[in-house]
Structures are given as C-alpha cells and as structure tokens.
Amino acid sequence: MQQYFENIINGIEKTIREDPAAASPRKKFALEISKLGRDLYAGRRPVAWCGIVAPFEILNAMDITSCFVEFIGAMLSSTGAVATFLEGAEQSGFGTDGCSYHRSVLGAAEKGIMPKPEVLIGTTCPCTGGIAVIENLAKIFNKETFILHIPQDESSENVRFLAGLIKDMVEFVELRTGIKLNRNRFLEAIENSNRMRNILGEVYEMARKVPSPFNGKELNNFGIVMSLFLGTKRGIEIAETYRREFSRRIESGHCGVPGEKIRLMWIQNRVQFKNSIVQMLEKEYNAAIVIDELNSITWQPIDPDDPYTGIARRSLSIPFNGPVTRRIDHLKKLCELYKVDGAINPNNWGCRQGAGSRGLIEEGLKEIGVPVLNLEVDCIDSRNFAEGQIRTRLEAFMEMLENKRS
Amino acid sequence: MYYLGIDIGSLSCDAVLIDHSERIIASSVVPTGARNREAIERVTEDVLRSAGISHEDITSIVSTGYGRNRVEKRDSAVTEITCHGRGVMAQKDGIDLLIDIGGQDSKAILFDENGAIKDFAMNDKCAAGTGRFLEAMARVLQVDINEISRLDAGAKGSVTLSSMCTVFAESEVVSLIAEGIEVNEIVRGLNKAIASRTVSMVKRLARNTSELSAAMSGGVARNSGVVRAISEAMGCGIFVPPEPDTIGALGAALIAKEKSKKMSA
Amino acid sequence: MSKKKYIGFTCAYTPLQILDAAGFTPYRILPIGDPPDRAGQILHDNLCPNIKRILDRALDRDVPPLEGMVFVNSCDAMRRLADAWRRIRPRDRVFLIDLPVTTEEHSISFLKDEIARLTGTLGEWSGNEIATDDIEKSIKKYNRLAALITELNEKFSSNNMTCSRKEIQAIFNRAVTEPIDSSIEFISNFITENDKRSNESDAVPVYIFGNVLPDPEIFSFFESCGAKIVSDDLCTGSRMIPPVDISEDNSPFYSMAKSLLMRTPCLRTMDNSKPHRFGEDIVQRAKARKVSGMIGHTVKFCDPYLLRLPAIRETALKEELPILLLEGDCTMRSIGQHRTRIEAFIEMLR
Ligand code: SF4
Numbered sequence A: 001m002q003q004y005f006e007n008i009i010n011g012i013e014k015t016i017r018e019d020p021a022a023a024s025p026r027k028k029f030a031l032e033i034s035k036l037g038r039d040l041y042a043g044r045r046p047v048a049w050c051g052i053v054a055p056f057e058i059l060n061a062m063d064i065t066s067c068f069v070e071f072i073g074a075m076l077s078s079t080g081a082v083a084t085f086l087e088g089a090e091q092s093g094f095g096t097d098g099c100s101y102h103r104s105v106l107g108a109a110e111k112g113i114m115p116k117p118e119v120l121i122g123t124t125c126p127c128t129g130g131i132a133v134i135e136n137l138a139k140i141f142n143k144e145t146f147i148l149h150i151p152q153d154e155s156s157e158n159v160r161f162l163a164g165l166i167k168d169m170v171e172f173v174e175l176r177t178g179i180k181l182n183r184n185r186f187l188e189a190i191e192n193s194n195r196m197r198n199i200l201g202e203v204y205e206m207a208r209k210v211p212s213p214f215n216g217k218e219l220n221n222f223g224i225v226m227s228l229f230l231g232t233k234r235g236i237e238i239a240e241t242y243r244r245e246f247s248r249r250i251e252s253g254h255c256g257v258p259g260e261k262i263r264l265m266w267i268q269n270r271v272q273f274k275n276s277i278v279q280m281l282e283k284e285y286n287a288a289i290v291i292d293e294l295n296s297i298t299w300q301p302i303d304p305d306d307p308y309t310g311i312a313r314r315s316l317s318i319p320f321n322g323p324v325t326r327r328i329d330h331l332k333k334l335c336e337l338y339k340v341d342g343a344i345n346p347n348n349w350g351c352r353q354g355a356g357s358r359g360l361i362e363e364g365l366k367e368i369g370v371p372v373l374n375l376e377v378d379c380i381d382s383r384n385f386a387e388g389q390i391r392t393r394l395e396a397f398m399e400m401l402e403n404k405r406s
Numbered sequence B: 001m002y003y004l005g006i007d008i009g010s011l012s013c014d015a016v017l018i019d020h021s022e023r024i025i026a027s028s029v030v031p032t033g034a035r036n037r038e039a040i041e042r043v044t045e046d047v048l049r050s051a052g053i054s055h056e057d058i059t060s061i062v063s064t065g066y067g068r069n070r071v072e073k074r075d076s077a078v079t080e081i082t083c084h085g086r087g088v089m090a091q092k093d094g095i096d097l098l099i100d101i102g103g104q105d106s107k108a109i110l111f112d113e114n115g116a117i118k119d120f121a122m123n124d125k126c127a128a129g130t131g132r133f134l135e136a137m138a139r140v141l142q143v144d145i146n147e148i149s150r151l152d153a154g155a156k157g158s159v160t161l162s163s164m165c166t167v168f169a170e171s172e173v174v175s176l177i178a179e180g181i182e183v184n185e186i187v188r189g190l191n192k193a194i195a196s197r198t199v200s201m202v203k204r205l206a207r208n209t210s211e212l213s214a215a216m217s218g219g220v221a222r223n224s225g226v227v228r229a230i231s232e233a234m235g236c237g238i239f240v241p242p243e244p245d246t247i248g249a250l251g252a253a254l255i256a257k258e259k260s261k262k263m264s265a
Numbered sequence C: 001m002s003k004k005k006y007i008g009f010t011c012a013y014t015p016l017q018i019l020d021a022a023g024f025t026p027y028r029i030l031p032i033g034d035p036p037d038r039a040g041q042i043l044h045d046n047l048c049p050n051i052k053r054i055l056d057r058a059l060d061r062d063v064p065p066l067e068g069m070v071f072v073n074s075c076d077a078m079r080r081l082a083d084a085w086r087r088i089r090p091r092d093r094v095f096l097i098d099l100p101v102t103t104e105e106h107s108i109s110f111l112k113d114e115i116a117r118l119t120g121t122l123g124e125w126s127g128n129e130i131a132t133d134d135i136e137k138s139i140k141k142y143n144r145l146a147a148l149i150t151e152l153n154e155k156f157s158s159n160n161m162t163c164s165r166k167e168i169q170a171i172f173n174r175a176v177t178e179p180i181d182s183s184i185e186f187i188s189n190f191i192t193e194n195d196k197r198s199n200e201s202d203a204v205p206v207y208i209f210g211n212v213l214p215d216p217e218i219f220s221f222f223e224s225c226g227a228k229i230v231s232d233d234l235c236t237g238s239r240m241i242p243p244v245d246i247s248e249d250n251s252p253f254y255s256m257a258k259s260l261l262m263r264t265p266c267l268r269t270m271d272n273s274k275p276h277r278f279g280e281d282i283v284q285r286a287k288a289r290k291v292s293g294m295i296g297h298t299v300k301f302c303d304p305y306l307l308r309l310p311a312i313r314e315t316a317l318k319e320e321l322p323i324l325l326l327e328g329d330c331t332m333r334s335i336g337q338h339r340t341r342i343e344a345f346i347e348m349l350r
C-alpha cells in the first residue's frame, strides 16, 4: 500500500516538475491525499482511526496521522480493488445490508491492510455504523476506544459538554501515544485551521458564480476530505491553490462546464468508483455539479483563547447532525446560494443516516422547487452498479430539468 | 424390512428405498409439479414396483425437503440439512463439508470428526448460485440445460461476470453474446460466478477451504463444469456421489431405519 | 380513575418512570401486525422494520390518542423515525432523548441532564411541575415491575411456570402499554396462577437474543420447531424494563441515568475499555442458562446488530455453544420462512 501511494506521489510530482502549468488544484489535492495515505502506511508516526467529525486540528498538532476510516473504503473503491474486501467482510458474517464504506474497511482490516492504529476515536455523528466499526477495529487491533458523543443540537450545555469531552480525548491520546499536546503547536494549528477555513470560504463563494468556474470533478469529495487537513500548512496550501486558480478563471471568464445550462447539487458523498455519471452530465446535457452538500463552511472561526469550545462547535455544525430539518435547511440554503436547478441524491445503499432521510429531503427541496433524483446506488461497491439503468434515470431527470427551464 | 425416504423439493420429488442392511433397493425422481401429493404417490409407487414389494413391507417412512410435512404416510419429518448430511456420510467416510445445490436454494453443511453436523449455512433468498440461475442462463444462451455442463470445455477463463444477481447477470450475458464472445467462455464465466457465490457461503463456515474433504450433492452436482469451478475456487477436491440428486432421500431412508431401531429398542 | 393520558415511546431506553411521575401512561408502539409497506416512501426502505412498522402504525392511526411522543436517539434509524413523526403528525409534541453510546461517567452525567430536561418538558406538557417525591414513587413502582418480570423469567426458565413463552410475551406486551399499577397487578396474578412445576418436554432448550420480537405467535412457532425458549435477551422481552438502583447520595436523575446505561444493554451501547464486551456477555448469559444452543433473531437493516453479530458468533463458537442467526421483519410470515433452518438447528442440537 505504501508503495502504491509512493507511486502516485512520484507520478504527480514528476508531471508537475515537467510541466508546472499542469499543477492544477485537483492535482495538488490528490498529491496531499496520497501523502496522507503514505503516512498512514509508513508506520513512522502513530496512527489514529477516527470518526468523521473528530477534532483533526488537535491530532495534527500532535503529529498523529489521523484519518476517518471511511477514507479507506473510498480509496479501495476508487482503485477498483474493493470487491475482495467486501467479499471478505461478507464471509466474516458482516451482512450486506450495512454501509459498504464500513464493510470494506472491516474486510481490509481483517486482511491486514489497514494500518495499525495507536488510538481509535469514534464520533457518534454522522452514523451508528461508524461507531460499530471503531469497536470492531478495537477488537482486531486490541486497542481501547474513545467515543465522542456528538449531541443533537448546539445548545450551550451541549457545546460545553463536547468541549470537555474533547479535552478528555486529548488526555486519552496523550496517555496512549506518549505524545503531549504542545501549547504552541496547538495555537498554531488553530490559526492554520482558521486560515484554511477562511480561504475555503472564499473558494466556496467563488464557486457560486454563474456559470461555475470549475467542473464537476474538481471539488468532488472535497469538503469532507479537507477536514483531515485542519490545522496543517498543507491544508492552507491546497486551499490557496484552489483560490488562486478560481480567481484566475473568474477573471478570464473561464467556465468549468462550457455552455453550462443546468446547475446541480450533489447530496452527501459521490460515487467513489470509476463511473461515467459526471462526464455524461457535462458532455450530453451541459449540466454542471456546482455544489456538493459538504463543500460549505458551517462553523465560526475558532477562538484561540477558548479553542475547545470552537472545535466542539465545528463538530456539531456538520449538517448530518441533529434532526433532518436542520439538514434540509442547509440544503435549501445551498440551492439558493448556488442557483441550483436540481439535486442528485445517491442514497448510498446501507446508509441509514443519509439514505434513510431520502423521502424527507426530497419533500423539503420540493418546497423550494428543486427536484431531487434519487439514484439508489451503492457508492462503494461497483459490482451492483447497473450503468444502463442509472443512465436512463439520469437522462429522464435531465430532460425534465431542461423542459422546466424552457 | 424396508425403509423409505422421500425428499420433496420445489422442483423434484425423490424417493429411495433401502433394506435392513442399508442397501439401496430402488430409487425414483419425478418432477414435483403443481400438486405435490401426486408426485409423492408417484415416487412411492415407482420404488415399490421396482422393488416388487407392497406398502405393508415398509417399516418406516421419513420425509424431508420443503414439502416434508405434506407427506401423509410419514413416520416423521426431518429437515433436508440433516438428511443430506446423513446421506452423504453413507457414501464416503471422512467428509467434512457438503455442498448441496438444488433448484431453488443452496446449502453448505459442516461436519465434525464424528460426522455429526457442526454448523450449516443456507441461501434461499437469492437465485444466484442455484439451479434456477443456471436454467435462466441456459435460456439466454439458447442451449439445453443438460448440455450446459459440457459447454465450458476448452475455455480459457477470460470472462468474469461482475453481476451476482440473476437479473443483472442475464443482461450481462446478453451483452457478452452481442460482443461475440464464445459460448464456452461465457459458460465458464457463469460457472465461476456460481462458484464464487458458493464459496462465499462455505467460507462463512470455514475460513480455510483448501484442507477440507468436500462433497457435493443436488442436481447441479451433475454439472461437471460447476463442480470443477467450485473445486478450483476452494482449492480442494470434491467428491460427487453417483446419484447426487437422491442424497437427501437416501439420508431420510437411513434416518427412518435408525429411528425405528430406536423405537423398538 | 380518569381517562388515560398516553405518551408514546419506542425504545427500551426510555425512562418510563418520568412519564409515569408526570401522570402519563407510557405506551410502547410495538412493531406488531402486518409487514411495513408505506414508511419506506417517507424515509427509505433500507430502515429497520421496527422503525418502518411503527411509522406505518402512525400513518394508520393505529395508536391510541397521544399527548406526545418520547423518542430516544438510540440509532440512526430511531432519529429518522423522530424526524418522520414530526412530519406526518405535526401536531404531536415530540421529545428526543439524546442517549450516549458509552457507559462511562461523563455519559451518565450527560444522560442525567437529558432526563432532567425531559422532566422539565413533561412537566410543561402535563401542566404540573413534577415533584421529586413522585419520581421516587414511580421508580419504586417500576422496580417492582422489573422484579416481577425477573421472577416470571426465572420461574419460567427453571420449569416452574405452567404457561407458554407465548403467554409470557403477551404479558410483556401488556406491561409496556398499560398503566404501571395494572401491569403490576396482572403480572403478580399471572405468576400466582401459573406457579407450578411444568411438565417435562423433549423440546431443546435454547436462548434467544436480538432486538425486537414482540409477536407472541412467534414463540409458539419456535416451540413448533422443537425449541424451548428458556430465556431471552430481547428489547421487547426480558430486558425491556431495567430496574433503577437508587443510591442514597445521588439524585434520582443520576440513579436513573446510571441504571439505564448500565442495564443489560442493547448492542447500540458499547464499553470503551473492552470492545465487544456486551456481545460476549450475551453468550455468557446464554451459557449460564445451560441451553443447548442460541438463536439470534435480528430485524433486517439494524446497524447496531449487523456489525456486531460476527463477534457474537465467534465468541459462541469459541465457547462451543452452537448458534443460529436469523433475520426478518418480526412478522410471522418472515419467521415462517426460516422453519427449515430452525428445525435443522434443533435436529443438530439433539
Ligand atoms: S454513507 Fe452513511 S452509513 Fe456510510 S459512512 Fe457515510 S454516513 Fe455512515
């Protein structure tokens, strides 16, 4: 695995060296992700497997290579290697009705290709399955777990509770890794985190432009993966690259999808394996995915004098947390800000948290006149992907949106 | 003294008649059809006739299969899991795994060193990996179901079906035909798909399959291509009894004998 | 007695004592009846049949008049159910208890605050502030109920009850839908009436575990397959009413929070210091009952169990306790499809 990431890194670095103009933001993003992947497998620094809303700025400040487990599922899927791991998990008795991000991770851990963690930090948001995976990993790697209970709303008591819990987590991590959280490093990380937040905010704002300055692949999986870089210089660099490129494009009037006609929102996560959905939308319908649900800044800058409170607030602010009405409000706001014509909800098979709200989301967006296409796919397991059927549904949806516009 | 085992499945109804020394005297297989009572009568008459005995000569009857409770003359009903297990044990010593692939379902049975059932797994929800799947594919390929077993001869194994589901696999096969892929390659691909489903089920019982001494029963066991593919995927040899489709009924007959011995003891 | 004022609830982690102290009758909406068929349109078909059936019952108005609903954030599906409830019955008052997944001190203290918040809200709903005295009285009553349920269970599993498990399930279902006083009364009577050594049978003793399985007929079905369900670990079975240990120096809220989190758990709860402990404990409890095997019955699409069954299975096999895992939607029809599996399992155990 380490070699795999080394190869990608070398490949990208070589391309950039030979042709600096090829240093697109997406390349930079891919490069840094690959470096993170390499670090996970290199075994040089302790590894933390986490839930999605873990306080990555703190772990990064402690030089702990940290990542949410679902990242591995997405990676295995995008490289086309996921089937064996899903099969392995099934043979171990993990029923196929569960989320395949999680099943692939369990399969990978059993086959020994998950890096061994020093600490395991689960987060109750976004999903029940995520916690159960952390528990299984704890068994496999013989480690204790720390679970961050993410309360349902942002009341001041809840924020205080979570802030306290994050402090306890730091103690837990210090004890298990022998690494102390250095005050100055922490402050620096908070500053980095805030800077990245601000630059990302600008990037997302530029993305609102009509027509959109970028195409449907450039910000794919972006917001959620960027949280892994919270508190790091790398994160700022990636965000900077995007900002630079986007402002250049806006100045030059560049348009991500030439002849943009339809603007789409993607709900939750993308389909992770190779597929032709985006290409088809862009080429055949001039339809651009202009916003992904998680490409958005939902939290305030963190106050360096009271960092735990700010971090707690950030964890609570993810739209997946709390009642679905909160999430629907968020989606509605994005629809308005990004002038969206329609939304695509993949409804990842096995996701109770997300797909489970299918009907309510659809109805909520209907209220503001944004139709939703429910794809009903497994975002990780390509074996059940019926391209033909998906195509037919997408085409029908696009025709409907075209008619609506004219 | 004679003992009768009747296995009434969804597609076929089988009967095996044994004597006191556990020798098979007669056996019969008929399609179950819509009215299983008729099928039960027919197989019973069949075996009685070819053995030249009458009803009164039968000491005990055990029924098995999904229609086991519909056999009115039964002395008891026993599940097909137990019967298949008992049946295959009579055919060969030292078996520790039996794979049974019938028309509608498939099962894997794991035995301990004494031949007692230790664990089992069943797939009765999804047609993939059953006789029904093969039948559907034979239809798409426009070949006879009895012929399909020989059709993978000479295939290089270049085709892998990605779909597990019968419906999807059907359209995949259609497009393979359209691409002009040789029939033998497609059939090999199908066999591999069934094998991978089956091995998945087996691995839920035993992670390491290569050291198993395995056997296979059920109608699909007559399909040498599928047996070969499963054997390759498991990394072990597979014993196929001479009459693989009547193993359940044989087991039932043997259990009938044991039960009546217990009763009289 | 005045007309019963019902509050609906859906999870065995609900602090019923508070509902009772506020003058309400807790009414558990059990997933009983037809298989769910409409909830999927409001949410998604991939949610557990417990949630979907409860929602179908709400859509059918197959619930008594309710003064409100108290949900528990026990899993993603339950949270979505609360969302859907608000949507289809917008006039109902709804409260969601945020339940931590771990059992350490900070979780207990968080839950304590949640119970206090619930108390405040229920006080508003009833129009009277709830007195600590009343809560303590309710705790005593529920402890009595819990003790009766334990007694019933113990007697049944040691063959000292002449009733069937089906009758016991019917009793369980009544106990979570009727006022506490009458529940206590009819269970005591039931125990007295059936308190006799039962006849020996040749059924195979089996332990059952899982999540929801409230249909009494299902237990007759197990018996018809040759199994005797000696004891259970089901949230609609013997673990549905956990007793509260009151410690002198702690508030009732704290005692309740602690008892709820330390109770015989649903696998949605976990122990940070020992992964899969709660699953392994089930196997130990089954062994303590000297059964020949254990059956796990879980509803489809239940994440907390889906991802923990392999560990339970592994433990059971290690402990040489045969185990059969079944999945369904808690209807007779779905369990009926497992007849061959169950019978084969029983044959294997004989
Ligand atoms: S897709 Fe849903 S269930 Fe899967 S990891 Fe994401 S939130 Fe959890």
Ligand code: SF4
Pocket: C048, C049, C050, C051, C074, C075, C076, C077, C078, C211, C212, C268, C299, C301, C302, C303, C304, C305
């Ligand atoms: S714990 Fe399982 S059965 Fe209970 S509501 Fe959640 S998903 Fe459904």
